[in-house]
Amino acid sequence: MVQQSDLKATDSPIIQMRSVSKFFGTFQALNEVSIDIGLGERVVVCGPSGSGKSTLIRCINQLEKHDSGTISIDGTAIDGSKASLNTVHANVGMVFQQFNLFPHLTVLENLTLGPVRAGRLSKTEANDIAIRYLERVRIPEQADKYPAQLSGGQQQRVAIARSLCMEPNIMLFDEPTSALDPEMINEVLDVMVELAESGMTMICVTHEMGFARRVADKMVFMDHGKIVEMSDKEKFFKAPDSERCREFLQQILPH
Amino acid sequence: MIRILLAGSLCLLIAGCSSDWGWYVVNPATKKGMTNLQFLLSGFYFTVLLSVTAIVISVVLGLLVALPGLSSRKGLRRFNRVYVELVRAVPILVMILWVYYGLPQLLGITITVFWAGVIALALSDSAFEAEIFRAGIQSIDKGQYEASHTVALSYTDTMRFIILPQAIRRILPALGNQLVYMLKMSSLVSVIGMQELTRKANELVVTEYRPLEIYTVLLLEYLVLILIVSAGVRWLERRLQTDQRNR
C-alpha cells in the first residue's frame, strides 16, 4: 500500500459533497449534506438508525444515485457517467456490515477476481498481492478455504483484504463490526486501526467510539438525513454543539 | 429406485405368464424378437439427441429472455413478459405442427423433421427456462451485486462470475426437471415422423399387432432413460454443493 500520510492535508479535498440530497420515493434520506474530506483523512460517522449514514457513504461510490447536489472524487464529478464509474472503481473500496463475500469462491479467488478482471494484474501477480494482504489481515493460512468455513471476524478481514487488493485511495466502512460476535470485534478493529495508521483515507460508519477516539480526524453526527455536528474528536466528545448529539453520545458511551 | 424398477419388471413378468401376453415379439432369444428389440432400442439415438440439443438451446434462449426481465428498464421487462406469456400458451404438439408445416411456408425455407422438432421443443421450453432463471437470479442477495461493484466488476463479469454460478447451483433441481420433461415431450415429435422411441414403437405395433408388449417396452425405455438422467442430476448437485460447504 502507498504511504499517504505525508500527502495528508493537501488543499483540495479528495471527496467533496455539496448540498447532496437523496430521496427514496417521497422520503428524504439525505438533506442538503455538504462535507469535504482530505486525502488521508479519517472520518467517523455516527447517528441513530435511519439517520442516513449508510446512504451518505453509498452515494459516494454510486451504490445509490443522489438526486441533487454534487459529489466529486479527486476532481471528477460523480454523476453516473462512465468517467465517474471509472473514478469510483479506481479509487473507492467498501466494506459492508454483512461482509458480502462471494460464497462460491475461495478466499484467494475472492481477492483476485477484481484485479484480474479489471485487467490490472496477471493471475500470478494478483495471487502474490492477495497473499500479502491476507498476511496483513493475519489470515494467510485461510487462502484456500471458502467463506462459510471462516468465523465472522475472519470473513470481515477477508472482505477488507479483498477491497485492499484493488489498491483504493479511499475506503468506506458501513458498520463493519455490527454483525460480529463481541469477541471478534477487536480483531477487525485492529486491522482498521492499522489501516488508518498507514494513511488510508477512510470514512467509517461505526458506533465503536473507542476506535473513533483512536483514529478519527473528523467526527460526524447525523440525524434525519442531515449532518448535525461535524468537528474534531476532542470537541466532539467533550463539548458538542448540538443537544441531539450530546444525548446520543450519552446513550452509546459507557458511563 | 432400482428396487421399484425390479419389482415393476417382476410384476410384468408374472403377468406375462398369463395367456394374454405375447412376449415372443421382443424375446431376445429368438432372431425375430432380437431384431424387433433392436429396432425399438435404436429410437434412443434420436430421443436423446433431440432432447439434449433442444435443452441446450432452450437454456441459452431462456437465459437471454430472463435477463431483460430483470432489467430496470420497463420496455425490456415487457419484452420478457410478452415472450413468456405467448410462448407458454402454445401447446407443445401445436408448436411442433406449426414449426414443421407452417414455418417453412411462412419463411419459404425447407426444414428437416429433426430441426423442426428441436426448434419446437426448444421454443416451448425456453419460456419455462426463462422463468426458472429469473427466479434463480432474483434469489441472489443484492449484497453480491454491491460487492461486485466495489471490486470494479462490469455487469457482464458480475453475471458471469458471481451471480450465475450461484443462481445455477440453486436452480439445478429445476433444470433437471426440465430435462426430464423434455425427454418425455420429445415423444410428441413422432407425429411428424421423427424416428425416436415412440415412433419406432408405433411402427412396430403396426406390423406386429402386439401393442401391449411393445408399449410396455416403450414405457420401460423412458423409465430407464429418466432414472439415469435423475441420477446424473443428483450427482452434479452433490458435486457443486461441496464447493459451498454449509451455505
Ligand SMILES: Nc1ncnc2c1ncn2[C@@H]1O[C@H](COP(=O)(O)OP(=O)(O)OP(=O)(O)O)[C@@H](O)[C@H]1O
Ligand atoms: N432502498 C431504500 N428504499 C427505501 N428507503 C430506504 C432505502 N434505503 C434506505 N432507506 C431509508 O432511508 C433512511 C436512511 O437509511 P440509511 O440506511 O442511510 O440509515 P442508517 O443511518 O444507515 O441507519 P442504520 O443505522 O439502521 O444502518 C431510512 O429511513 C431507510 O428506511
Ligand SMILES: [Mg+2]
Ligand atoms: Mg446503515
